[in-house]
Amino acid sequence: MTSANPQANPNDETPVEATGRCPIVLLLAFSLAWLLVSGTLAFIAGVQAHTPAFMAGCPILTYGHTRALQDTAFTYGWIANCGLALVTWILGRLGGHPLRAANWMGVGALFWNIAVAAGMVGIATGSATALTSLQIPGHIQPLMLAAYASIAVAGVLAWCGRSRPSLYAAQWYGVALLFLFPWIFSVAQVMLVWAPVHGVLQAIVEGWYAQSLWTLWMAPIALAGAYYVVPRVTGRVIPGYDLALLGFWSLIFIGGWTGGRHLIGGPVPAWIPTIAIVASVLLLPHYIIVLLNLGGAFTRNPADREGGRSLAFISFGLAAYVLGGAVDSVTGIRSVAAAIQFTWFDEAQRQLAVYGGVTMMLFGTLYYALPRLAGRAWASASLARGHLILSCIGIVLLVVGTAGAGIVQGSDLSTAGVSFAAIATDVHPWLSVGSVAHATLLLGNILLAINFAMTVGCGRLRAAAEALSS
Amino acid sequence: MNDGELLEAHEKLLGRQPDDRAKYRLLPLVMLFVLSGCVLFAATYLNRYSGHFDRSIFNENLLPTGSGPVDLKPDPIALGRRMFNSGGACYSCHQPNGQGIPGAYPPLAGSEWVNGAGARVVRIVLDGLQGPVHVGGKTFGAAVMPAFGSSGFNWSDEQIAGVLSYVRQEWGNKSKPISTDEVAKIRALTADHKAWSEADLLGVK
Known part of the structure; x- marks a missing residue:
C-alpha cells in the first residue's frame, strides 16, 4: 500500500465539519471543563488518601464525596462528552455525507451536561447512591439517558445513511458503543436504583455494570478513535485487518462477562468469579489483535507529520490498553487475587485502563480532530508537547505509585500481626507518589485546555474580525 | 490517506483475496493456536472450578455432593402440633389444651384411649368413632369423631403418626410415639x- 499524498487536500475539510462543527466543539469544550474539574478532585482525593486532615473542614469535600465526584466528572463528564463528540465526528466523516441531526446533538449536549452538573450537586449535598460508577442520584439518571439518545442520533444517522455499504473497524466500534451504553446504563438503573435486586445479587449487577462501562463503552470509544487515526496518519492499511473482526466481536461478546472478577472470594456462587476469570483469559486474543492492528502507531516517521503527536498519544494509550488487558488476566488468577484484591492495586488497574488506555487514545484522536474541526492548526505546539510529556510522566507515576501501595497493603493485610496504623504508615510514601502524579496530570490538562481555548477561541476572534472588516 | 481511500482499501482486505501465489501466511495460523490455547485453558478451568454451576457452591474447589436433593425428615412432634392445630382438625373439639368440653367432647389429656394401645388410637383417627364412649369414667356420645384417613381428611401416614405422637406426649401424657410404619x-x-364403635375397638388387641 503506497502512502497517500497528504497534500491532496490540505484543509482536509468535509461537509461534516461545516454541519457539525458547533455541537462537536461544544461537547469537546464541556469535556475539557469536566476533565479539569475531575483532575482537581482527583488531586484532593489523592492527598486525602494519605493525609486525611486535608480539607477536612469542608463537609462537601470529604473523602467519600471527592472520590464519588471525581469518578462522576471523569466518566460522565470527560469520557462521555469527548468520546461522543469524536465518535460522531468519525462516523460522520466515514459516512461521507453532511452530518444530520446536528441540532439534536447540540440540545442533547446541553441537557447531558446539565444532568451531570445536577448529579455533581446531588452527590456533594449527600443524595448520592452507594453504587460504584453510578453515584449520580436516581432521579437525574433518566434525563441522562434521554440526553444521550439525543446526542447519539447524529452518529446513528451518519451510519444508517452512509454512502458506502461496507463498514470500517472504526465504525463497528463507534456504532456499537452508541447502542451499548443505553443498554448497560438502563439495566443498571432498573436493577439497582428503581427496583433494586436484593442481597448479593446487587453486588453482582454492580460488578457487571462497572466492568461493562469499561469494556463495552470506554474501550470501544478509544478503539474507534485509534482505528480511524492510525491508518490516516501512517498512510498504511491496518496490518492483519482480517483479524480485526474477531477482535471486535470477542470484545463485545466476552467483555461483559469479566465483571465477576471483582467478586473473587466474595459471597457469590463459585461459578460467577470462575466465568469472569475465564472471560478475561478469552479476551487476550482481543488485545493481541488490537496490538497487531494498531502497531502502526509506534511508527517514528508517519506520512502525515502533523499527525505525529496524535500517534505518540495513541501509542502510549495502546501500550497501556494491552498491558491493562494482560494485568487483568494475571490478577484474575485466584492466588494472585487473594494477595491484592480489595487493595489499592484495583485502583491502579483502573487508572491504567481508563487513564493510560482510554484517555490517552482519546487525547490522540482529539489532537487529530481539532485542527480539522476548527479549520486551523493547534495554536501552540509547545503546549501540546508539554501536555504529552506531563501526561506520560503522570500516568507512569500514578500507576506505579498506586500499584506499589496495593502490593504493600496486600502483603500487610495478609499478615495478621500488622495493625491498621502500621499499614497506613507503610502505604503513605506510595500514595504520596500518587498525589504528585495527580498534580502532574492536572497541570498537563490545564495546558491542553489553554491550547484548546486558544485554537478554538482565536479562530472565532479572527472570523469576527474578518466579518467586521469586510 | 483520505476517508474514501481508507474505506476502499480496507473493504478490499475483508473480501476474499485469490491466493494466486500460494503465499503461506503465518499470522492466521499463529492466532489460531493462541485462540485454541485460550479456549483450552478456559474450558479446563471452567470444568474444574465452576462447582458445576451450582448456586449453593461457594468454594471453587468443591463439587456438588451428587446425592440429589437431601431427604429431609420433619420432626414428627412439630408436624403433629401443626396438624393438631390445622383448620377444622383436632383442636376445634378437643381444644388446644387437650381438655375437650365436658359432656360433649372427651379430653385427650390423661385419656386411657390416647395412652392405651397404639392399634386402637390409630384406628380411631383413621376411620373415626361413632356412638357412646367412656373416657375417664364419663360417657360421651353426642358427637361423632370424623375420619382422618382416606375416607375423611385424607391425611398421610406420616401426618397421622405425627399427630398421635404429639398428643401422646403433650399435656402430661407420657406414652410412646406412633411410627409411620404402624x-x-x-x-x-x-x-x-366405616367409623368405629367402642365395642369394636375393645375387640382390637
Whole structure:
C-alpha cells in the first residue's frame, strides 16, 4: 500500500465539519471543563488518601464525596462528552455525507451536561447512591439517558445513511458503543436504583455494570478513535485487518462477562468469579489483535507529520490498553487475587485502563480532530508537547505509585500481626507518589485546555474580525 | 490517506483475496493456536472450578455432593402440633389444651384411649368413632369423631403418626410415639372400614 499524498487536500475539510462543527466543539469544550474539574478532585482525593486532615473542614469535600465526584466528572463528564463528540465526528466523516441531526446533538449536549452538573450537586449535598460508577442520584439518571439518545442520533444517522455499504473497524466500534451504553446504563438503573435486586445479587449487577462501562463503552470509544487515526496518519492499511473482526466481536461478546472478577472470594456462587476469570483469559486474543492492528502507531516517521503527536498519544494509550488487558488476566488468577484484591492495586488497574488506555487514545484522536474541526492548526505546539510529556510522566507515576501501595497493603493485610496504623504508615510514601502524579496530570490538562481555548477561541476572534472588516 | 481511500482499501482486505501465489501466511495460523490455547485453558478451568454451576457452591474447589436433593425428615412432634392445630382438625373439639368440653367432647389429656394401645388410637383417627364412649369414667356420645384417613381428611401416614405422637406426649401424657410404619400397616388392614364403635375397638388387641 503506497502512502497517500497528504497534500491532496490540505484543509482536509468535509461537509461534516461545516454541519457539525458547533455541537462537536461544544461537547469537546464541556469535556475539557469536566476533565479539569475531575483532575482537581482527583488531586484532593489523592492527598486525602494519605493525609486525611486535608480539607477536612469542608463537609462537601470529604473523602467519600471527592472520590464519588471525581469518578462522576471523569466518566460522565470527560469520557462521555469527548468520546461522543469524536465518535460522531468519525462516523460522520466515514459516512461521507453532511452530518444530520446536528441540532439534536447540540440540545442533547446541553441537557447531558446539565444532568451531570445536577448529579455533581446531588452527590456533594449527600443524595448520592452507594453504587460504584453510578453515584449520580436516581432521579437525574433518566434525563441522562434521554440526553444521550439525543446526542447519539447524529452518529446513528451518519451510519444508517452512509454512502458506502461496507463498514470500517472504526465504525463497528463507534456504532456499537452508541447502542451499548443505553443498554448497560438502563439495566443498571432498573436493577439497582428503581427496583433494586436484593442481597448479593446487587453486588453482582454492580460488578457487571462497572466492568461493562469499561469494556463495552470506554474501550470501544478509544478503539474507534485509534482505528480511524492510525491508518490516516501512517498512510498504511491496518496490518492483519482480517483479524480485526474477531477482535471486535470477542470484545463485545466476552467483555461483559469479566465483571465477576471483582467478586473473587466474595459471597457469590463459585461459578460467577470462575466465568469472569475465564472471560478475561478469552479476551487476550482481543488485545493481541488490537496490538497487531494498531502497531502502526509506534511508527517514528508517519506520512502525515502533523499527525505525529496524535500517534505518540495513541501509542502510549495502546501500550497501556494491552498491558491493562494482560494485568487483568494475571490478577484474575485466584492466588494472585487473594494477595491484592480489595487493595489499592484495583485502583491502579483502573487508572491504567481508563487513564493510560482510554484517555490517552482519546487525547490522540482529539489532537487529530481539532485542527480539522476548527479549520486551523493547534495554536501552540509547545503546549501540546508539554501536555504529552506531563501526561506520560503522570500516568507512569500514578500507576506505579498506586500499584506499589496495593502490593504493600496486600502483603500487610495478609499478615495478621500488622495493625491498621502500621499499614497506613507503610502505604503513605506510595500514595504520596500518587498525589504528585495527580498534580502532574492536572497541570498537563490545564495546558491542553489553554491550547484548546486558544485554537478554538482565536479562530472565532479572527472570523469576527474578518466579518467586521469586510 | 483520505476517508474514501481508507474505506476502499480496507473493504478490499475483508473480501476474499485469490491466493494466486500460494503465499503461506503465518499470522492466521499463529492466532489460531493462541485462540485454541485460550479456549483450552478456559474450558479446563471452567470444568474444574465452576462447582458445576451450582448456586449453593461457594468454594471453587468443591463439587456438588451428587446425592440429589437431601431427604429431609420433619420432626414428627412439630408436624403433629401443626396438624393438631390445622383448620377444622383436632383442636376445634378437643381444644388446644387437650381438655375437650365436658359432656360433649372427651379430653385427650390423661385419656386411657390416647395412652392405651397404639392399634386402637390409630384406628380411631383413621376411620373415626361413632356412638357412646367412656373416657375417664364419663360417657360421651353426642358427637361423632370424623375420619382422618382416606375416607375423611385424607391425611398421610406420616401426618397421622405425627399427630398421635404429639398428643401422646403433650399435656402430661407420657406414652410412646406412633411410627409411620404402624399407621401404614393398620391402614392396609382396615381399608374401607366405616367409623368405629367402642365395642369394636375393645375387640382390637
